[in-house]
Amino acid sequence: MERSLIADTVGKVGQKVRLEGWANTIRDHGKITFIDLRDRSGIIQCVGESLKRVSPESVIEIMGTISERPEKLINPKIATGSVEIQIESLKVLSPAAELPFDMGGEDLNVDLPTLLDYRALTLRHKKQQAIFKVQAVIIDAFRQALLKKDFIEFQAPSIISSVPEGGAEVFKVKYFDHEAYLSQSPQLYKSLLVGIFERVFSVNQIFRAEPSVTTRHLTEATSLDAEFGFIDSWKDVLDMEEYVIRFIFSEVEKKCSDELALFDATLPKISDKIPVLKLKEAQKIIYKRTGRDVRAEKDLAPEDEREICKWSLEEKGSDLVYISHFVTKKKPFYVSPDPEDPSYAFSVDLLGRGVEWSSGGQRLNDYKVILEHVKEWGLKEKDIELYLQSFKFGVPPLGGFALGAERVTMHILGLKNVREASLFPRDMERVDLRFSR
Numbered sequence: 001m002e003r004s005l006i007a008d009t010v011g012k013v014g015q016k017v018r019l020e021g022w023a024n025t026i027r028d029h030g031k032i033t034f035i036d037l038r039d040r041s042g043i044i045q046c047v048g049e050s051l052k053r054v055s056p057e058s059v060i061e062i063m064g065t066i067s068e069r070p071e072k073l074i075n076p077k078i079a080t081g082s083v084e085i086q087i088e089s090l091k092v093l094s095p096a097a098e099l100p101f102d103m104g105g106e107d108l109n110v111d112l113p114t115l116l117d118y119r120a121l122t123l124r125h126k127k128q129q130a131i132f133k134v135q136a137v138i139i140d141a142f143r144q145a146l147l148k149k150d151f152i153e154f155q156a157p158s159i160i161s162s163v164p165e166g167g168a169e170v171f172k173v174k175y176f177d178h179e180a181y182l183s184q185s186p187q188l189y190k191s192l193l194v195g196i197f198e199r200v201f202s203v204n205q206i207f208r209a210e211p212s213v214t215t216r217h218l219t220e221a222t223s224l225d226a227e228f229g230f231i232d233s234w235k236d237v238l239d240m241e242e243y244v245i246r247f248i249f250s251e252v253e254k255k256c257s258d259e260l261a262l263f264d265a266t267l268p269k270i271s272d273k274i275p276v277l278k279l280k281e282a283q284k285i286i287y288k289r290t291g292r293d294v295r296a297e298k299d300l301a302p303e304d305e306r307e308i309c310k311w312s313l314e315e316k317g318s319d320l321v322y323i324s325h326f327v328t329k330k331k332p333f334y335v336s337p338d339p340e341d342p343s344y345a346f347s348v349d350l351l352g353r354g355v356e357w358s359s360g361g362q363r364l365n366d367y368k369v370i371l372e373h374v375k376e377w378g379l380k381e382k383d384i385e386l387y388l389q390s391f392k393f394g395v396p397p398l399g400g401f402a403l404g405a406e407r408v409t410m411h412i413l414g415l416k417n418v419r420e421a422s423l424f425p426r427d428m429e430r431v432d433l434r435f436s437r
Contacts, residue, residue, distance in 0.1 A: 001063070007041035009083055012066045019044070019062045019085065020093065022124070023054050025104040035087075037062060044080045045069075048087030056103060057096035057124065063089040112417055117433060119424060130259035131421060134252060135409040139203055141251035142224045142403065145244045151199040151226065156186030158205060162383035164188065165332045169209040182207035185402065188387040190227035191334065191363055195395040199228040203405075211428060215417045216302075216355055218406060219426040227363075227400030234336070234346035234362035235276075237399035238322055241350065241360060242274050244403075245320070252412065263413045268319035268352055275316045278325040279344075282308045298327045306354035324348045324361070333377040334370065336362040336399075350401070353411040360401025367391045 004017040021039035035046040035054065046062055054060060064085040075081030100118060101110055108115065108125045115122050122128055143153065160183045163170050171182040186204045193200045206223045226244070231237065249267045252260070260266070277285070283295045286307050294304055300323065312321035325344040328337045335345045346362035364370050370391055374381055381388060409421040419425040424432060 005041040006037065006039050006044045006080060009044055009066050009080055009085065013068055013083060014066065016063070016065050016088075017085065019046075019064075021060070023056055023058045023060055023096075026054060026056055028053075035060075035062075037085075042079050044078075045075070045084040046087050047084055048090065051087065051090055052092075054090070054092060055096050056099055057121070058092055059094035059096075061091040061093055062087055112419065113434065116419065116425065116430065119432070123423070127262050130256075130262050131409060131413060131415070132423060134256045134259050134413060135405060135421065137252050137255050138248055138408055138412075139222070139224065139405055141248040142244060142405075143201070143203070144251070145247035146199075146201045146226055148247075149199065149240070149243075151201045151228065152197045154190070154193055154197075154200055154202050156183065156189040156202050156204050156225075158183050158207070162380075164379055164384045164387075169211070171207050171209045184208060185223065186225050187227075187332070187334070187402075188384065190225055190400060191395070191398060192387055192390040194227050194229040194398045195390045195393070198230065198396070201226040213428050216407065217427070218418055218422055219428070221422075222405035224403040224405055225400065226402075227398060229396035229398040231362065231397050231399050234324070234348065234399060237360050237362060237401060238274070238276065238348060241358065241401045241403075242270075245274075245350075246270065248408070260413070263415075265413045267412060269313065269317060270320055271316050271318040274320045274322055274350075275312055275318055276322040276324060276348075277308070279323055279327075280325070282323050285311055298330050300349075302355070305351050305356060309351050309354045312351075320350060320352045320357075322348050322350055333373040333379060334363045336364050346399075348401075350403075352408070355407060355411060356404075357407055357411070358401050358403040360399065362397070362399040365391060365395045365397050 001018045003020050004012065006019060006021065009017060019037055021037045024036040024038040024043055027034040031049055033048055033051045036043050037046050062085060064087045066083050066085055069082055069084050103125055108122060108127060159173065159175065159180050161180055163181055165184055165187065170184055173180050173182060183206060185206055186202050190200050190202060202225045204223050204225060205220055207220055210217060228240065253267055282300065283297065286304055287293050287295055289311060290307060308321060309319065312318050324347065325338060326347045328335065328343055328345040331345050331347045335347050338344050338346055348361045349356050350358040364373065406418050406421040410418050415421055429435060
């Protein structure tokens with residue numbers, strides 16, 4: 001007999017089936033035992049008499065007949081709540097050791113270190129699975145949105161020969177007899193490819209060797225990057241990113257209603273248009289609202305990001321807000337300065353629910369100006385020879401953005417720590433397991 005999936009049992013009342021999955025919970029009442037069986041499609045209650053002892057999370061096979069539950073015992077919380085299976089035989093395919101904590105509750109009541117130390121086990125809990133089902137939809141929606149706009153996907157290399165972007169510290173790696181680095185961003189490659197395909201995107205792992213253990217930083221993160229050519233202004237980049245964000249929210253709402261409900265989560269609000277503030281404008285608003293004078297700062301601190309997001313929601317009805325025109329010299333060499341005031345750049349961050357979700361903007365495409373910036377930023381042409389080669393032979397006006405998949409997931413679901421939104425988080429204290437264990 002072929003294996004049936006649990007989700008299909010509702011339509012098989014009176015039929016004998018073979019189910020395989022995990023023993024989610026076990027309730028032994030002496031002569032009668034109830035087992036909630038879990039597979040990739042759902043959960044079903046299994047009822048049997050004089051069963052051999054089974055430990056929670058053991059992988060089992062059950063043969064039996066599907067029957068309707070008595071009306072008073074229907075469970076409306078699960079899709080198969082109107083049926084159950086009468087166990088005729090039970091086989092243990094893989095026994096589970098005694099669990100270090102209870103896995104059967106609605107919530108997984110463990111602290112973050114324990115959650116991550118037992119990742120192979122905790123990811124089986126329905127709320128943990130829900131996080132990554134939502135994340136999968138976010139990433140797929142990012143892809144689908146851009147494919148609809150005639151973008152082509154590429155995979156950027158993770159090993160690079162030099163560090164031209166500055167900013168976050170990088171990981172050095174021994175590359176045969178040479179020194180190389182783990183990539184901070186696929187930026188230079190996606191800009192190069194605009195000169196070939198015009199519109200490109202990638203889903204890449206990026207690496208930041210920042211000595212930071214916070215609720216919002218990861219050493220290895222998933223970057224959703226897009227870049228496109230023939231733009232008329234930096235505002236074209238904002239419009240494209242807003243389209244992508246709206247598409248992502250629409251797909252999550254359509255496909256993840258059960259997962260959102262598990263976290264009592266609501267999608268971020270967006271007004272008719274995501275509001276845009278220049279950095280200086282945002283700093284004036286913060287000063288007016290709080291009395292904190294951050295008007296001389298070159299960037300927004302975490303407290304400032306939270307405050308400006310509060311303003312955006314209260315005044316514009318939007319959980320999201322763009323901040324533009326950061327100091328040119330604080331940005332990478334390829335960012336395009338504003339001709340009206342070259343000390344500020346066409347650089348844009350998207351803030352959502354109090355934290356940065358993405359960075360982007362308009363890039364330089366004039367080969368001579370790029371060379372001037374390379375010298376001014378103290379870089380070496382030979383370190384970015386391939387990138388420069390592309391612009392030497394002509395690249396259209398271009399721009400793009402990069403979203404952090406884990407941060408977007410975190411703030412859609414209201415998670416407290418970005419590590420909860422990473423399947424296998426890396427940070428200063430952990431590569432799979434804690435270094436100090």
